Amino acid sequence: MKAHELRNKYIEFFVSKDHTQISGASLIPENDPTVLFTTAGMHPLVPYILGQEHPSGNRLVDYQKCIRTGDIDAVGDPHHLTLFEMLGNWSLGDYFKEEAIRYSYEFLTKWLAINPDKLSVTVFAGDEGVPRDDESALIWRSLGIPDERIYFLPREDNWWGPAGEAGPCGPDTEMFIDTGRESCGPDCRPGCKCGKYFEIWNDVFMGYRKTLDGDYVPLERKCVDTGMGIERTIAILQGKKSVYETEVFTPIIAGIERLSGVAYGGKEELDISVRIIADHVRTSVFILGDQRGVKPSNVGQGYILRRLIRRAVRHGRKLGIDGKFLSALATVVVDMYGDAYPELLDNREFVLTELGLEEEKFSTTLQKGEHEFEKMLPNLLKGNGRVINGRIAFKLYDTYGFPIELTEELAAEHGFTVDTEGFDAAFQKHQEVSRAGAEQQFKGGLADHSELTTALHTATHLLHQALRTVLGTHVGQKGSNITPERLRFDFTHDAPMTADQVQQVEDIVNSVIARDLPVSFETMTIEEAKAQGAIAFFESKYGEQVKVYSVGDFSKEVCGGPHVTSTGSMGHFKIQKEQSSSAGVRRIKAVLEK
Numbered sequence: 001m002k003a004h005e006l007r008n009k010y011i012e013f014f015v016s017k018d019h020t021q022i023s024g025a026s027l028i029p030e031n032d033p034t035v036l037f038t039t040a041g042m043h044p045l046v047p048y049i050l051g052q053e054h055p056s057g058n059r060l061v062d063y064q065k066c067i068r069t070g071d072i073d074a075v076g077d078p079h080h081l082t083l084f085e086m087l088g089n090w091s092l093g094d095y096f097k098e099e100a101i102r103y104s105y106e107f108l109t110k111w112l113a114i115n116p117d118k119l120s121v122t123v124f125a126g127d128e129g130v131p132r133d134d135e136s137a138l139i140w141r142s143l144g145i146p147d148e149r150i151y152f153l154p155r156e157d158n159w160w161g162p163a164g165e166a167g168p169c170g171p172d173t174e175m176f177i178d179t180g181r182e183s184c185g186p187d188c189r190p191g192c193k194c195g196k197y198f199e200i201w202n203d204v205f206m207g208y209r210k211t212l213d214g215d216y217v218p219l220e221r222k223c224v225d226t227g228m229g230i231e232r233t234i235a236i237l238q239g240k241k242s243v244y245e246t247e248v249f250t251p252i253i254a255g256i257e258r259l260s261g262v263a264y265g266g267k268e269e270l271d272i273s274v275r276i277i278a279d280h281v282r283t284s285v286f287i288l289g290d291q292r293g294v295k296p297s298n299v300g301q302g303y304i305l306r307r308l309i310r311r312a313v314r315h316g317r318k319l320g321i322d323g324k325f326l327s328a329l330a331t332v333v334v335d336m337y338g339d340a341y342p343e344l345l346d347n348r349e350f351v352l353t354e355l356g357l358e359e360e361k362f363s364t365t366l367q368k369g370e371h372e373f374e375k376m377l378p379n380l381l382k383g384n385g386r387v388i389n390g391r392i393a394f395k396l397y398d399t400y401g402f403p404i405e406l407t408e409e410l411a412a413e414h415g416f417t418v419d420t421e422g423f424d425a426a427f428q429k430h431q432e433v434s435r436a437g438a439e440q441q442f443k444g445g446l447a448d449h450s451e452l453t454t455a456l457h458t459a460t461h462l463l464h465q466a467l468r469t470v471l472g473t474h475v476g477q478k479g480s481n482i483t484p485e486r487l488r489f490d491f492t493h494d495a496p497m498t499a500d501q502v503q504q505v506e507d508i509v510n511s512v513i514a515r516d517l518p519v520s521f522e523t524m525t526i527e528e529a530k531a532q533g534a535i536a537f538f539e540s541k542y543g544e545q546v547k548v549y550s551v552g553d554f555s556k557e558v559c560g561g562p563h564v565t566s567t568g569s570m571g572h573f574k575i576q577k578e579q580s581s582s583a584g585v586r587r588i589k590a591v592l593e594k
Contacts, residue, residue, distance in 0.1 A: 001112065001237045003085075003230050003248050007063050007340065010087045010228070013107050014061035019089055022056050023544060024064040028292040028301060028479055030560075036301050037067035041088030042225045047560060048092055049168060049206065049223050055523040055545040058092040063230070065286055065341065069304055072311075073405070075279050076272040078242035082308065083283040084229050091224040097173075100203045100224045101139045104175060108201065112237065118178045120190050120197060121145055124159055124171030125152035129216045130208060133158075133171045140173070151189050160204045160225075166212045168219065172204040177236055198236050201228045244275055251336060252278040255329045260319035273315035280312035281326060285333040288351040289344040292479050295582045296358045302582070307405060309355065310362045314406060317366070324363075326355040369402030373410050386415055390422020397427070455570045455592055456487040458519060458551070458563045459509065462573070463489055463588065464535065465555035466508040470501050476535075478585050486576070486591045493586045497578045509573040516568030517552030521561070524548060529558050 001009075011021050025044035027037050038044060041064040048054040064086045074080040091100065108114045121140050126132025137150050161169030176190040176197040184194035191197065206223040208216040231243045240246055244253065253264050256274050264274050287294060287305045296306035309326065316325055330351055338345040373396065380388065388411050396402040404427075408418045460480050467475045471493055478490040497505075529536055529548045536546075536558040549563055550556045564570060571592040581587035 001234060003234050003246070004340065006112075006230055006234055006237070007085070007087065009111055010107070011061055011063070013111055014059075014089045014103070017059070017103060019059040019061040020056040020545075022054075022060050022062045024062050026291045027065055027067055027287060028290060028294065030292075030480060036304060037069065038064065039066050039068050040064075041066065041086035041227050042090070044560075045090060045225075047562065049090075049225065051221065052561060054092060055547050057545075058094040059090070060092070061087075061089040063087050063340070065290075067283060067287070067304075072304075072307065076276045078244060078275070081231060081243065081279055083279070083286055084231050087228040087230060089224075089226050093221040093223060096207070096222050096224060097136055097203075097205055098139055100205070100226065101136060101173065102143070104201055104203055104226065105140075105143045108175065114177060114200075114237075116144060119145060120149040120151065120176045120178060122151045122153045122158050122174045122176070122190050124173075125154050127155055129214075130171070133173070133205075136171070136173045136205075153189075153191065157191055161206070162210045166210050168206045168208070168223070169210050169216070170204060170206040170208050170222075172202055174199055174203075175201040179236070198232075200233055200236065202226060244278065248336075249275075249278050249282075251332050252282060252329055255332050256319070256321075259325050259328065260316070260321045262319050270319060273318045276315045277312045277319075277329070280308040281329045282333050284308050284312070284326075284355065285330045285344065285351055286337075286341070288354050289334070289341070289347040291343050293343075293347055293350065294479070295354055297582065306358065307403060309358045310365075310403060311405065313359055313362050314366060314409075324356055324359045326359050327352045330355050365400060365402060366406075369396055369400040369406070370410070372396060372400055372402075373407070377414065380416065381414075386417065388416050388418045390419035390424070391426055393418050393420075393423040394426035397423075450484055452484040452592075453482050454562045455564050456482045456484075457561070458567070459570060459573060459590065459592060460487055460489050461549065461551060461555050461557050461559070461563075462509045462512050462567070463487075463505065463590065464491070464557065465551075466505045466512075467491055467493075467588075468535075469508060470504045471497070478581070486589055489588045489590070490581045490585055491588070492584060494584050496580070497586065502575055502578055506573060506575050512551065512554050513567045513570050513573060515552065516566050517554060518566050519549060519551050519563045521547045521549045521563075526558065529556075532556060534558055 015021055025038055029035060029038050029043065041062065042049065054060065065083065066086050067083050069082065071080045072082055075082055108119065109116050123136045124133040132152060140150055141147070158172050158174065159169070160172050161167065174190065176199050179196055179198050181194070181196045183196055184192060188194060188196055190199070204225040206225065207219055209219050210216055231246070231248050234246050234248070235243045238246060243249065253274055256277055257264055262270050262274065264271060284305060287301065294301045294305060296302050296309060298306070312326065334344045334348050334351065344351070376392065393404055393407045396407055397404060404418065404420065404423055411418050464477055474492060476492045478492055480490065481488040523545050526536060526544060526546050529546060532548070534548045534556040546558050547560060548556060549559050549561065551567060571594045573590060574593055575588055575590045577589045579587050
């Protein structure tokens with residue numbers, strides 16, 4: 001089974017079970033300062049899992065592009081990826097364990113034709129806070145899974161959440177396929193690292209709320225969240241040893257072979273470089289081509305993008321590729337995924353242009369940085385230690401633009417490590433460190449929905465409309481980030497705002513707040529929303545139900561919330577800074593003063 005077939009079958013199956021297909025969200029989370037990228041299918045649905053009503057109902061299904069940055073350095077082996085597609089279905093206070101498990105079993109055994117004798121499952125073993133999940137085990141038994149293939153595992157294996165100190169959480173049940181490999185010993189079980197068992201699906205049952213006192217209280221509104229990764233699933237269905245052997249990567253790898261003259265599957269050292277290039281180009285295309293696509297930069301998502309592009313370029317050089325090559329491979333990726341993710345087709349030229357510019361910029365950087373490193377190497381080798389001073393690493397970065405990750409790779413090739421703590425100390429004096437935030441992995445719903453952030457979220461709507469009033473209707477949101485202290489709003493505009501324009505925008509927002517306008521929403525299709533004049537820059541599927549928030553007669557915008565009920569309680573709006581974010585994109589930072 002191919003990736004597109006799995007994607008389509010999954011959607012078809014759950015639609016047949018009265019689920020509504022919804023659009024996958026942007027890779028760039030809106031208003032969530034805790035994470036740089038959408039890292040799980042449930043991430044965009046957190047507000048609805050926490051209690052908001054979803055405009056498409058309480059049974060949902062989608063496919064979602066996700067990025068996890070914690071394993072970038074591990075990419076190159078046969079298994080790790082930075083970008084992956086997650087299939088997911090949700091019950092928001094509708095069905096629970098019985099239906100979820102039966103749906104999973106039916107899809108695996110009937111629609112994917114997996115032999116039930118190859119299936120093993122895990123369930124929560126229970127502890128002092130929550131009893132063991134005998135209900136899930138009983139359901140699995142009723143479906144024919146024998147006791148010897150039902151494993152009761154502890155909290156670290158079969159429990160999800162809460163995201164923070166308190167909130168929704170619950171046990172999960174995971175499904176594994178026996179690959180037929182020999183067991184590593186008597187303690188071998190699903191989840192074992194030996195590779196005998198392959199995890200194919202996970203059903204999370206959010207049936208509890210953890211209190212700040214540490215108690216687990218049963219929820220009245222229980223939710224189900226499930227997830228299946230496309231790349232890993234098709235690898236096992238096709239009997240492949242690696243995701244890189246599937247059609248998700250073989251066209252990209254074929255392109256690398258043509259460009260480099262290196263045959264994949266020969267030397268492992270070269271294969272590692274091929275896999276790094278294939279993964280990083282694919283991920284870079286999705287970041288650039290996203291609905292909220294960003295350019296390479298030295299902060300936030302742009303920093304991760306730059307790191308991926310530059311790592312791919314360096315490994316291209318290792319394979320002997322001369323000249324620019326990323327655009328050729330990016331075209332392959334766009335063509336592969338254009339049907340499932342039409343935003344890639346819409347943004348094709350932007351993707352190819354930015355890759356070419358960054359590749360050219362980094363080519364110069366690499367030559368200078370590697371030359372300087374080679375000049376340092378003889379003196380380094382004379383020393384007794386095998387640690388490169390953090391100040392030296394920072395000099396390569398500060399003077400030549402050479403990323404610390406590449407310094408570490410070059411150092412490792414010569415038997416050295418890098419004093420990264422010393423590098424960080426020097427780096428912090430120079431500019432804000434974004435890397436620590438970039439490496440956080442999303443744990444599921446870390447967005448803050450406090451009174452302060454709710455007011456700031458509404459303020460972004462007022463700001464958006466005020467900017468369009470003062471600067472023109474070409475202004476469109478390119479991204480936003482909200483913390484309890486401030487809002488950050490990126491928008492399309494090709495010139496710095498004048499002091500008078502900034503003041504006009506500020507005055508308009510404050511006049512709307514002073515009018516104490518009601519904030520309300522209606523549910524309608526995206527087409528109906530546009531017909532009513534609602535701002536809707538991030539498209540949904542044709543006919544899909546969306547929420548349209550109106551602030552009195554001032555603004556109307558498609559959004560998922562949360563919002564205040566009226567503007568009067570928001571406080572005084574103050575723009576702290578207006579600056580460039582990237583070419584053609586400006587950034588405003590603002591606060592609400594009480």
